[in-house]
Amino acid sequence: MKNYDFKAVEKKWQQKWEETGVFHAKQDFTLPKYYCLVEFPYPSGQGLHVGHPRSYTALDTVARKKRLQGYNVLYPMGWDAFGLPTENYAIKNHIHPEIVTKQNVARFKQQLQSLGFSFDWSREVNTTDPAYYKWTQWIFLQLYKKGLAYKKEMSVNWCTSCKCVLANEEVVNGVCERCGSEVIHKVKSQWMLKITAYAQRLIDDLDDLNFIDRVKVQQKNWIGRSTGAQVTFTATTGDPIEVYTTRPDTLFGATYMVVSPEHPLLEKWADKLTNMDEIRAYQNEAAHKSDFERTEVNKDKTGVELLGVRAINPVNGEEIPIFISDYVLVSYGTGAIMAVPAHDTRDWEFAKKFDLPIVEVVRGGNVEKEAFTDCATGVMVNSGFLTGLSVEDAKVKIIDWLTENGKGFKKVNYKLRDWVFSRQRYWGEPIPIIECPKCGFVPLDESELPLRLPEVESYEPTDTGESPLAKLTDWVNVKCPCCGGDAKRETDTMPQWAGSSWYFLRYCDPHNNDALASKEALEYWTPVDWYNGGMEHTTLHLLYSRFWHKFLYDIGVVPTKEPYAKRTSHGMILGENGEKMSKSRGNVVNPDEIVDQYGADTMRLYEMFIGDFEKAAPWNSDSIKGCKRFLDRTWGLQNIAKDGGIRAELEAEIHRTIQKVGEDIDNLKANTAIAALMTLLNRFYDSGAVTREELRTFVLLLNPFAPHLTEELWEVMDFGGVVTSQSWPQFDPAKCKDDSVEIAVQVCGKIKARLTVPADVSSADAIALAKADEKVAEAIDGKTIVKELYVPGRLVNIVVKM
């Protein structure tokens, strides 16, 4: 036996796979298909880290197994290459971002190829390629034409460090999701996408999808649907004040109102409010607070009462005070609330601080001590015609009353906001819109796509909030396609999430110049059968791409309502100290070094063996050795190989292993699949031999995890052909069972003995055999047997009484 030279062997097979194109998806649409997808990476300057291969290897094992099972598998890879880090690097080093991207992509690609993933490289896509972003822009134009893209002056999140606006989804705890810098509010005119129009469908359609639960829960929470009522209060000025509430049943307990500091009625009432100075001061203060300050928890309630205008409760005609307070948000509901301090914690705190009346309307709590909110099963009190009803009935009755009297109606609200879609940066897709003083916004004609990014001298972002593109007067100043007059191009670009919102469609037909992909290809390949990716994208990329896909479905471009049939998510790989891997913590493991030291197969195997796929797992350099040892022992099997079929004494175990490995790969339980293969390997060594047929099966089962070594072993053993053109082993359920089994014998639940019995032994015989055992006989001697039971193949339990 030759020593296993992983470096030479891995290179050899990687070249062979590339030359023969064995992993290219076939263009034959009559074959059963399987579309496996992993999130395409952002090609950063740091190169791959050990987290990337966890996801890629897991679906690579699925893809490889599915191919052996006869499926036409699409397992593609590409580059999500627009974005800030590249642009910032380019600025710092005075290199064009396109060149930086090219270098990073080359590095990533080389790293991925060194790990032996079975990607179809003939379908590689790159979001920064004009032939690609032509279609990103095309989709934007379709959204615009359907009224789902609009430009609006509004208060937006502004990252002080990126010098760029952010979507709500990109603001985490009041700071920028990417760089962690402070986010402030800025009033700017921004392109928006109307994702809210799809809020209900984005919730409803989750039901039919095979997504892991936490993804569904997180998306539902983010969309934040609630049902309640919109109620019209009337101000003493005669103006209606609309509020939204989920508790219309508590309307009789509304003792004051609160409007947000930005509420438009305040300007309207400016001349009637006697304390306008105080109000303006409060508004000003609120406007200068960052998101972080404004949403800080357990913060004291603040506010100012409006003097000169009061409100009338529509249900009882009572006049109540109105306040402004920053605990009421402009962006949610109507920007105004009715306050029911007895049954809402925030209102209660506010009422206590401003000494406002607290009227109990649902019995059961002590509203002087705290707000009684957990009152869904309570009974109404102090509530006029609602008194005596259950909360549930009161809700129905009050909504009927409001509707009949024109004072309100049933209403559904969402926390989801429209998607802020423009970015004031260079390295993104140009938005293909021209603004004409006469004609307004004019979309570029589709024949002019792609609208290429122009060359610029400097990519520096500006403090004024303008895109670097704005400085290119030659590019900006154009003639209006509509009237021929002077007009200007939109200079903002699209966010990084644009290109990734539809990339999985492009893989189906990546070189198509007439459509984002052909109808036939989409019909055949979509939806993605299995998509694995990070939890951090749940309310970003995953939600955005579902939205775009639904839109494309509505306009007849794609044949399915949903892009992904199944979504799973991998846990993070942590550093050896159990902390998140990061440069600053100095615990980063470089995958190149692992491949260099142990080989790609060991790296792959270890990443799959490291633990529960869905959970975070700390890296352990000692444990890798165990995987290397296993592969070396597998290679060594050729020394004890002999002719012959599967031996009778190993038949059941081999069939069970085939079953287990297959099922475990499908269920993301690679760790136990590998454990089963290790057990089987130990059995071969224990028996001193492995037959050719046994080895053949073993090699096939191991192939998805360790593709290089198994190909080489296949070749050395002269099994014929290559592994990639074989069939996945079949198991026979009838052969998975042993003829005899070891069972435990318990007396009163305590184990007294272990017996080997025939697998098909009858209950009576098993119990008789158990009783015949010396220790069991001793334990039950002289006692009354209360109960005897036999769990087939497991145990006998004899229950006795003294």
Add this chain to the structure above:
RNA sequence: GCGGAUAUGGCGGAAUUGGCAGACGCGCCGGAUUUAGGAUCCGGUGGGCAACCCCCGUGCAGGUUCGACCCCUGUUAUCCGCACCA
């Protein structure tokens, strides 16, 4: 605060979903081989006890059951998501 999850040896993790807890791997201990180290091979390894066929043991306290890591009630800790969303 709300929502979701998790808790098993020295470590990563198994457990056919109510039926022999600790599979598999790491680490550790002992042995073989080696000039030595490394590598490899063999044996052992949840805890207690001198030892056992004994006792204890799946975060903690109860409960249901012939039988509970698994189901129920309560509780603690950790992680994640959302967070003044009316």
